[in-house]
Amino acid sequence: MQAVNASPSREPVTVPEIEVVNDFSIHVATVNGSGSQSSNLVLLRALFEMGIPVSGKNLFPSNIAGLPTWYTIRASKFGFTGRKKEVDFLVAMNPQTAHEDVQSLEPGRAVVYDEPLGLDALRNDLSFYPVPFDPITAAVCPQPKLRKLVRNMVYDGVLAALLDIEMEEIRKGIEKQFATKPKAAELNWNAARAGFDWASENLAKRDPYRLERMDGNKGKIIVEGNAAAALGAVFGGVSVITWYPITPSSSLAEAAQGYLNRFRIDESTGKATFAVVQAEDELASIGMAIGAGWAGARAMTTTAGPGVSLMSEFVGLAHFAEIPVVLIDVQRMGPSTGLPTRTSQGDFLSAATLSHGDTFHPMLIPATPEECFEFGAKAFDVAERLQTPVFVMLDLDLGMNYWTADKFDYPDWDIDRGKVLSEEDIERLQGDWGRYRDVDGDGIAYRTTPGNRHPQAAYFARGTGHDEDANYSEREGDWIRNMDRIQKKMAGARKWLPEPVIEDGPKARVALVAAGTSHEAVREARSQLRLEYGFETAYCRVRGWPFSHATEKFIAEHDHVYVVDQNRDGQLRTLLRRQFPAIHDHLRSVCYYGGMPLDARTITDAIVEREEL
Amino acid sequence: MSTATATRAKAPVSNRIGLGLEPYRGLKTTLCAGCGHNSISERIVECFFEMGIDPTQVIKLSGIGCSSKSPAYFLSMSHGFNSVHGRMPAVATGAMLANKQLLALGVSGDGDTASIGLGQFVHMMRRNVPIVYIIEDNGCYGLTKGQFSATANLGSTAKSGIANDLPPIDTCGLAVQLGATFVARSFSGDKKQLQSILKAALAHRGTAVLDVVSPCVTFNDHVGSTKSYKYVRENKVPLQSIGFVPHFEEIHLQEDFAPGTVHEVEMHDGSMLRLEKLEEDYDPTSRLTALDRIELATEQGQILTGVLYVSTDQPSFTEILNLDDVPLAQLGQDRLRPPKSALDTVMEELA
Numbered sequence: 001m002q003a004v005n006a007s008p009s010r011e012p013v014t015v016p017e018i019e020v021v022n023d024f025s026i027h028v029a030t031v032n033g034s035g036s037q038s039s040n041l042v043l044l045r046a047l048f049e050m051g052i053p054v055s056g057k058n059l060f061p062s063n064i065a066g067l068p069t070w071y072t073i074r075a076s077k078f079g080f081t082g083r084k085k086e087v088d089f090l091v092a093m094n095p096q097t098a099h100e101d102v103q104s105l106e107p108g109r110a111v112v113y114d115e116p117l118g119l120d121a122l123r124n125d126l127s128f129y130p131v132p133f134d135p136i137t138a139a140v141c142p143q144p145k146l147r148k149l150v151r152n153m154v155y156d157g158v159l160a161a162l163l164d165i166e167m168e169e170i171r172k173g174i175e176k177q178f179a180t181k182p183k184a185a186e187l188n189w190n191a192a193r194a195g196f197d198w199a200s201e202n203l204a205k206r207d208p209y210r211l212e213r214m215d216g217n218k219g220k221i222i223v224e225g226n227a228a229a230a231l232g233a234v235f236g237g238v239s240v241i242t243w244y245p246i247t248p249s250s251s252l253a254e255a256a257q258g259y260l261n262r263f264r265i266d267e268s269t270g271k272a273t274f275a276v277v278q279a280e281d282e283l284a285s286i287g288m289a290i291g292a293g294w295a296g297a298r299a300m301t302t303t304a305g306p307g308v309s310l311m312s313e314f315v316g317l318a319h320f321a322e323i324p325v326v327l328i329d330v331q332r333m334g335p336s337t338g339l340p341t342r343t344s345q346g347d348f349l350s351a352a353t354l355s356h357g358d359t360f361h362p363m364l365i366p367a368t369p370e371e372c373f374e375f376g377a378k379a380f381d382v383a384e385r386l387q388t389p390v391f392v393m394l395d396l397d398l399g400m401n402y403w404t405a406d407k408f409d410y411p412d413w414d415i416d417r418g419k420v421l422s423e424e425d426i427e428r429l430q431g432d433w434g435r436y437r438d439v440d441g442d443g444i445a446y447r448t449t450p451g452n453r454h455p456q457a458a459y460f461a462r463g464t465g466h467d468e469d470a471n472y473s474e475r476e477g478d479w480i481r482n483m484d485r486i487q488k489k490m491a492g493a494r495k496w497l498p499e500p501v502i503e504d505g506p507k508a509r510v511a512l513v514a515a516g517t518s519h520e521a522v523r524e525a526r527s528q529l530r531l532e533y534g535f536e537t538a539y540c541r542v543r544g545w546p547f548s549h550a551t552e553k554f555i556a557e558h559d560h561v562y563v564v565d566q567n568r569d570g571q572l573r574t575l576l577r578r579q580f581p582a583i584h585d586h587l588r589s590v591c592y593y594g595g596m597p598l599d600a601r602t603i604t605d606a607i608v609e610r611e612e613l
Numbered sequence: 614m615s616t617a618t619a620t621r622a623k624a625p626v627s628n629r630i631g632l633g634l635e636p637y638r639g640l641k642t643t644l645c646a647g648c649g650h651n652s653i654s655e656r657i658v659e660c661f662f663e664m665g666i667d668p669t670q671v672i673k674l675s676g677i678g679c680s681s682k683s684p685a686y687f688l689s690m691s692h693g694f695n696s697v698h699g700r701m702p703a704v705a706t707g708a709m710l711a712n713k714q715l716l717a718l719g720v721s722g723d724g725d726t727a728s729i730g731l732g733q734f735v736h737m738m739r740r741n742v743p744i745v746y747i748i749e750d751n752g753c754y755g756l757t758k759g760q761f762s763a764t765a766n767l768g769s770t771a772k773s774g775i776a777n778d779l780p781p782i783d784t785c786g787l788a789v790q791l792g793a794t795f796v797a798r799s800f801s802g803d804k805k806q807l808q809s810i811l812k813a814a815l816a817h818r819g820t821a822v823l824d825v826v827s828p829c830v831t832f833n834d835h836v837g838s839t840k841s842y843k844y845v846r847e848n849k850v851p852l853q854s855i856g857f858v859p860h861f862e863e864i865h866l867q868e869d870f871a872p873g874t875v876h877e878v879e880m881h882d883g884s885m886l887r888l889e890k891l892e893e894d895y896d897p898t899s900r901l902t903a904l905d906r907i908e909l910a911t912e913q914g915q916i917l918t919g920v921l922y923v924s925t926d927q928p929s930f931t932e933i934l935n936l937d938d939v940p941l942a943q944l945g946q947d948r949l950r951p952p953k954s955a956l957d958t959v960m961e962e963l964a
């Protein structure tokens with residue numbers, strides 16, 4: 001995959017021999033709060049519209065303004081849109097980090113930088129393109145106050161000139177970005193145009209990187225996982241959303257609110273078929289969601305690790321009182337406040353058994369925006385079917401970054417409200433029902449919801465010990481029977497969860513197991529292992545917990561199974577070991593926990609080393 | 614006190630919706646004999662019965678504590694939820710979002726409300742969640758064996774003789790300040806007053822906070838406790854004598870009471886709350902007056918009882934959220950899942 005010959009001796013750059021087309025990364029270093037997000041999105045969109053498979057990842061600090069931030073765009077004609085560890089094309093706009101950014105580049109890479117930074121003195125094995133951003137901006141933006149806002153758009157023009165990005169797409173991108181502000185659109189277009197003109201006249205191309213139109217994005221959309229999951233919830237029929245702001249989950253609740261306002265206000269009455277409540281904290285947001293789930297709403301809350309920790313006691317109550325509720329956990333790096341704007345898969349273990357006592361919560365783990373949408377909708381069916389809290393595990397990389405995806409399919413299944421008894425049902429049963437009786441032998445009992453008018457419909461939900469009819473009980477036998485029934489119910493949970501996606505071949509002795517956003521990196525790592533080392537691997541991507549029998553069979557069939565985790569302790573592997581103790585010795589671990597979106601090389605290198613390739 | 618209502622209580626054959634007293638009762642109490650909480654449960658049974666409230670449309674919720682156990686001892690025909698310590702307000706809020714047609718009755722303790730649950734209590738009131746929220750206030754943690762709670766008065770002693778050295782939180786003062794739209798204080802031993810207040814609260818739409826001093830006979834009913842039966846009987850100051858006429862009774866108020874001594878409040882369902890003033894200038898619709906009188910009583914070591922504050926023109930939380938007429942819990946797939954055209958539009962925008 002290395003298209004440029006790396007030369008460790010740092011030879012001066014000559015004219016490149018090989019072109020690198022549609023397969024490199026652009027890394028923009030700016031200052032947080034400097035308005036670079038618009039320029040980066042316009043760039044991303046232009047590449048997307050040129051049909052090039054692309055992803056955009058925001059590597060940002062926990063800060064509103066002033067700290068360094070990076071935006072990394074990956075163009076890949078092969079469709080690998082995970083993060084690329086190596087930076088190919090650097091745009092150095094931030095004096096604070098410019099030196100370090102330049103020093104960390106591999107030889108042969110290219111740098112566009114703000115001329116006064118004088119970065120070309122640092123190394124002689126890179127292609128440097130100094131650009132006088134201030135005078136270029138000043139010429140097209142007479143008002144000094146606005147210059148800061150459009151200055152970053154100049155680099156879009158410069159990159160367009162250097163990388164052959166179509167200016168027409170930049171223009172369309174700007175129009176979309178500033179759709180409601182035509183004045184701002186014009187100002188930004190002028191800035192981009194000025195950057196393009198200046199670069200065309202003054203810069204001689206000396207690096208190998210180039211973009212060209214292809215046909216990789218037909219029928220595709222570009223979307224953040226949080227928006228996708230929010231849409232999923234809306235089309236899954238959510239009726240109550242409670243939340244408390246926390247990165248990286250806030251934009252999920254906000255997106256949901258936006259879609260609900262558009263699509264779920266009754267046209268004739270102007271009234272809402274939903275409630276969204278920003279609660280006072282996560283203790284309240286989960287409590288409200290549980291109250292709503294108990295009373296028959298399709299309820300969810302969205303949060304991140306610190307919120308999950310606060311929700312612990314309530315989630316135990318909902319598990320034990322058997323109340324449906326959906327929790328979307330957009331994971332970030334912990335423990336504690338940790339790296340609040342960096343990604344991780346650090347909540348698998350805590351979510352799976354959140355709360356004290358013997359608890360167990362099914363998880364759905366999407367890896368793509370399409371799955372965010374699908375699982376965001378299905379989670380409600382699973383929760384209501386199993387009458388229990390269900391976690392949907394996103395992470396910051398998936399939730400807050402832009403991904404290309406296929407258009408989402410309109411749900412082709414009916415909403416499943418699970419086992420709920422109506423007035424007529426109770427009448428038919430002549431009142432002879434019990435909230436926690438295992439009538440069907442699947443451990444799932446029947447419930448009623450408040451407001452049911454039958455005089456024998458009511459039951460008393462409680463976190464204290466209870467018998468089959470929901471009466472308070474401290475009797476040993478009642479307790480054990482109830483705990484065993486819940487265990488039986490959970491053992492059947494996998495039936496309602498998405499099956500793993502397995503790619504296997506006869507030659508593969510070694511396999512990988514991964515979940516969530518590790519997927520992009522694993523796909524690419526498998527390709528690297530095949531192309532660079534001639535090493536075939538099998539792959540099982542789990543999408544739900546408890547794991548399915550297919551996963552167990554897969555692990556049993558392979559000698560070495562590398563479980564990829566984006567946490568230090570191998571949490572996914574721990575869950576596999578817990579569920580499949582007999583085959584735990586097949587499992588090995590590849591753990592990355594640096595907070596960046598996982599890249600393929602990290603996995604490839606680990607397997608090469610362990611397998612002595 | 615309406616005599617019509619009082620007569621009904623004596624002849625409980627069946628109420629106006631044709632139910633006898635039984636469906637309003639619950640299981641036999643497991644609380645200590647003489648516990649104030651039991652008296653409150655009895656008043657709940659009577660009031661719901663007498664007002665002819667359909668128990669299937671009631672939800673009864675609680676946190677954790679002796680007080681919070683009591684929902685098992687009344688309204689057996691109502692769905693109940695004994696939740697977690699201090700966080701019943703959130704559960705009740707969520708349930709009312711799911712089904713705004715329900716009538717929510719929350720029972721909490723002073724520990725449950727004023728310590729662990731203070732945040733939730735405050736935000737429930739700020740939202741004006743439609744609920745009748747009863748604090749069974751004994752100044753201590755009954756269930757964990759008598760530790761001081763945050764409503765215990767400064768200097769009040771525990772059974773062991775230890776004096777409380779922190780000032781109390783006045784839940785009614787807090788309620789008036791933070792947006793509750795019906796605030797009252799009563800005493801578990803004052804059957805007549807508690808009944809009237811409870812009935813008025815049930816006719817209210819919005820957060821009705823009832824702080825009911827309810828002695829714990831086991832841990833906090835000794836000399837030195839300011840929440841003992843003896844202390845409360847001696848230091849209780851009623852603010853007004855309260856009459857409540859439910860909307861289904863004929864209302865002839867003006868004729869019975871001389872204007873100027875009676876303050877009438879029309880409740881949401883058309884019932885009349887009639888406050889005969891003992892305090893000459895007490896206006897229950899004024900926040901300032903309410904806070905002033907609560908403070909004054911505290912200074913004098915008195916327990917001011919009665920309806921301290923009422924406001925009937927604030928929108929409740931479910932009104933603020935402009936919820937559909939059909940309870941959210943009862944919406945079908947046709948209303949819950951937007952049409953394919955909606956998804957197509959979004960997909961076009963994202964393409």
Ligand SMILES: Cc1ncc(C[n+]2csc(CCOP(=O)(O)OP(=O)(O)O)c2C)c(N)n1
Nearest residue numbers: 678679680698722723724725753754755756
């Ligand atoms: C999270 C949590 N912490 C502590 C407890 C222990 N606990 C149970 S009841 C209670 C105090 C109850 O006091 P109050 O609400 O005044 O009720 P009372 O028993 O006095 O009626 C405490 C601290 C608990 N159940 N949950």
Ligand code: SF4
Nearest residue numbers: 645648679755829830
């Ligand atoms: S311990 Fe106190 S509060 Fe609890 S039941 Fe007994 S008397 Fe009532």
Ligand SMILES: [Mg+2]
Nearest residue numbers: 722723751753
């Ligand atoms: Mg108490």
